[in-house]
Amino acid sequence: MARIAVLGCGRIGRMHAANIEAHPRSSLAGVFDVHAPSTKEVAERLKTRNFASAEDIFASNEVDAILIATSTSTHVDYIQDGVAAGKAVLCEKPIDLSLERVNACAQKIAGTSVPVMIGFCRRFDPDHRAARQTVLDGEIGELHQVIITSRDPGLAPDAYIRSSGGIFRDMTIHDLDLARFMLGEEVVAVTAHGSRLVNPTLMAECGDYDTAVVTLVTESGKQAVITNSRQAAYGYDQRIELFGSKGMAISENHHETRVSKHLSHGTDIAAPLENFFIERYRAAFAAEIDNFVDTIEGKAKPEADFEDGRKALILADACFKSVAEARTVEISEFT
Amino acid sequence: MARIAVLGCGRIGRMHAANIEAHPRSSLAGVFDVHAPSTKEVAERLKTRNFASAEDIFASNEVDAILIATSTSTHVDYIQDGVAAGKAVLCEKPIDLSLERVNACAQKIAGTSVPVMIGFCRRFDPDHRAARQTVLDGEIGELHQVIITSRDPGLAPDAYIRSSGGIFRDMTIHDLDLARFMLGEEVVAVTAHGSRLVNPTLMAECGDYDTAVVTLVTESGKQAVITNSRQAAYGYDQRIELFGSKGMAISENHHETRVSKHLSHGTDIAAPLENFFIERYRAAFAAEIDNFVDTIEGKAKPEADFEDGRKALILADACFKSVAEARTVEISEFT
Amino acid sequence: MARIAVLGCGRIGRMHAANIEAHPRSSLAGVFDVHAPSTKEVAERLKTRNFASAEDIFASNEVDAILIATSTSTHVDYIQDGVAAGKAVLCEKPIDLSLERVNACAQKIAGTSVPVMIGFCRRFDPDHRAARQTVLDGEIGELHQVIITSRDPGLAPDAYIRSSGGIFRDMTIHDLDLARFMLGEEVVAVTAHGSRLVNPTLMAECGDYDTAVVTLVTESGKQAVITNSRQAAYGYDQRIELFGSKGMAISENHHETRVSKHLSHGTDIAAPLENFFIERYRAAFAAEIDNFVDTIEGKAKPEADFEDGRKALILADACFKSVAEARTVEISEFT
């Protein structure tokens, strides 16, 4: 059994804790949150150990691995501490909002044999993977274009937005990683557009955007387009279109049920989209833990590792630079 | 040019008149309706001859063929007159509400070389035909089951219902013919169920039903099921499912546009269904005239002839008998 | 914790055993199968007790309830034994192939307070339930017609067919129960049609059918139609259409993924249907165990009880009688 401790008892940490418990080859070694009552409550509910500090976790010989679901600013330190303690790490995205700090961390953990995995859960979505498989199998030929539609169901609270690092580092970063995953080769150029249409006042205050389009191009000319909005009235919109020389595969949205309704005011009305990411990516989060357990056991490599996390952040930074300078930004500018 | 006169200037007669005008190889030779103002108005609008009587049409040497869209009770006489006058006939369904009268008419016109076509327009629907083609091509293997869903958007006026001959002769008759068309072999047994759920009072008064299920079986055991309702709140529901040993083909409903809407109260909302038969079967009605023109020119046989009309009526009568006697009725009982 | 023992270690028994293990409020108390190696293997794999006989299970005070997944002929005895031992029962469908034996069993267990649940798993399918909810909520108005399409992906082995009790008792029985569940009122008349189209020789030998249509009517005139085939080339076809005075709700088929492919030989190609019932009704089987656990704990009644099992069998028997006598069979004939 892989004994995994969870740092951070917010919504995501709890979900991961439950998935760790449910996995046949892992056990929840304990939890910790800087907010002691949360730790206590989660520990009691999940009948697991209530660690007094993160240090206790790193020091414990009853912990094989850690899952970091704390606030972003703590990620880098915990990753370094985890690696130093020889505990496999699964860290939520983004690694950090500062590429400088991420690069420094990369140097510190360079050469370690301790696996560090970044929580790009969408790579594990069975439908996204099945779409990607049509590329790997040659079924749709050479991949030419990847179109990712990614819209949140509603604007996050102001405080969240203000500390999020901006749409590209907070929200688009998932899509940037997914684009890399789908493209199968490195992105060399990024162009981004940001607009303030959902909450212009807040966005202007934060220097942020709520509506965005990003175009990525690889060395061979493959193109990926990402369309983002912080607020889709009809729910959590998550689609991927892969266009290749022999065909197209689309990973369609998920609805709560497969019931269609036909009423006087509309026909073929589908059920609401699964809201929000915890529901929509339920299977993906479980598969992510499975990959982490395999990684801990030495059977597999992380589907997304530290370098993937770093590269996604570079792409996010390139987006901001592209918007600011109204030009296509070369990734080589970041090295 | 095939010169076709139209008897009956109601909604259907006018539609046929316009289609005759629009066809490149036919011309509208004139119109007649017992309601003189209707004849006058249609004749003026379509710039065609205003015949004073049906007799004048049969006597005219400027008329090659007639399209009968008058009230059902006049069909048999007009068919006989048309055949006697050597004019090709396209008569709206049903031939008559009385099988006895239809049989008598059949005897009278037996042996004639004048083509008599019955207006089973649905046979001409491009989608229904494309579905049937999957059977003819062997693509779905041996046909096992035909499932026809046929629901009207709203109950017809009381007066119409009272003189309609009952749901099986008025409404189901289209589906009975379509089932024969799809099955490709003769029906030997009929079982029907009728319920009074939309307007129980009216239906009880008329000895009629507004909700029905009919099962047809052929000699070789192929099955067809027809599901009818006089009132579908979501519109004109017209679907055909063909199930065979190698697969299934479905002729799906028609929507007014191909726009789907995604709103806060529902996703993937399709446009309303095309209402009513004149809209839904627009292409079919035009193709029907094309087949009629080909028939007049001697290039083709009617897709549905008098005997098809007679057989559909037998099936409708068998439905009523089946409901009354709560048993499966053999078609051989009608010969 | 509800301690549940499983009788029968075939494919279905094993699935139930795993679901019992996975449920947070139940534990697997042990397994038994007449085939000792199966019992041993399953007991070892699931780390549960290997009972030497059914009697040992009934006698054990470490067993609160039993799940019967043995061959049909043993069901009645095990139900009686379970009830006598005061152990809640969940028995796979059908209760028995003989209505006489079922009636006798009903008499024997009459008045007991021990819950007996019958495994009509489809009632628990989230999508089927969501469709039914549109009726309960009045969203589609008064229910008029229920259309159930239920086709297996492939003909079962000859030996299975020969001992199955015939299509209506073996396969249609699920749909008959589902029709009752959806209709919300008792069926009073049954008409069935059976054909031999998939394997005519085998079916004739068994006096059985592989292709069927069943029509059910309730006292108030609601209609249900069931369309069955033992073999659908495109997979396990499970659809329910509920047609009411204000609209229609359809519980659509389940596909393995939500990926659609667009290739040179076809567009919008959906993924294969989930095959077979264990995959398609995975969520339903889990919810069934949940209902069973609630029942054991006294918090709920069985969604489908012994009387539901008996009534479904009456409907199945009525189907055979209807086919044999080519008539509509009244359910009152069976009392």
Place this chain on the structure above:
Amino acid sequence: MARIAVLGCGRIGRMHAANIEAHPRSSLAGVFDVHAPSTKEVAERLKTRNFASAEDIFASNEVDAILIATSTSTHVDYIQDGVAAGKAVLCEKPIDLSLERVNACAQKIAGTSVPVMIGFCRRFDPDHRAARQTVLDGEIGELHQVIITSRDPGLAPDAYIRSSGGIFRDMTIHDLDLARFMLGEEVVAVTAHGSRLVNPTLMAECGDYDTAVVTLVTESGKQAVITNSRQAAYGYDQRIELFGSKGMAISENHHETRVSKHLSHGTDIAAPLENFFIERYRAAFAAEIDNFVDTIEGKAKPEADFEDGRKALILADACFKSVAEARTVEISEFT
């Protein structure tokens, strides 16, 4: 009757000629093509006048309006000649490949009361219009993003590509106009990406691209994304997604029939997409002629006028400039 002469008897000219003939308020006044045999053949088939020269058309007092479907290089002269002759003009897109020539033409025809319409047929597509109507009606709220997918079914012949003016002026120009139509406000910035993935050799020779992504932004920040490919293996892909503050409307692809097939190798297989633009935009082309006739009769303004044609060309030029300079190009640079 509006008497319209057609210049150019290629595939598009012939289609327009037939639509003019079919329209109830227009007549085909004659045809002309520099290739005399084509003119003769079309004139004979359509029973219309065979003009010996374009000049004869401009001079004829039996011609009220002209439809220009000749090669692009002749458009500007014919437009000027038509305007000078006082004949209403409908000219196929693009006006010209040179913005300089288009600007010069604009000056020459400035102030004329003779209507000049540009053939941006997609504006007339009933489905695209129904999608746009959801914006005009406020049904999807404020428009935020327009996503246009536009892929041709196969690479045009080399010769066509070489003289096409490049993908942005030849193919994307339709989408650029459509984006302007949908956005409802002027585009201020353009960013484009071009790749050579379908036929890299040919594209490199021509300095052209076969795969493109274009992003347009308006003053208020609305975004439009166009995804192009010269070759989609699954057919002519034409979709528009309108994303607004209250919802989304999608104008979906058109299939040849509404039949879905369910076979052993795939389920829900839709019919092929309508190929090519003449089939897909059949209704749009007819509606375009209707708008032209209304324009000739003074009842309406052109849905797309000369200035729309000029602005689309500016956007196309901006695309080439953006690719060349790897930056976002301001439209103000073109004035």
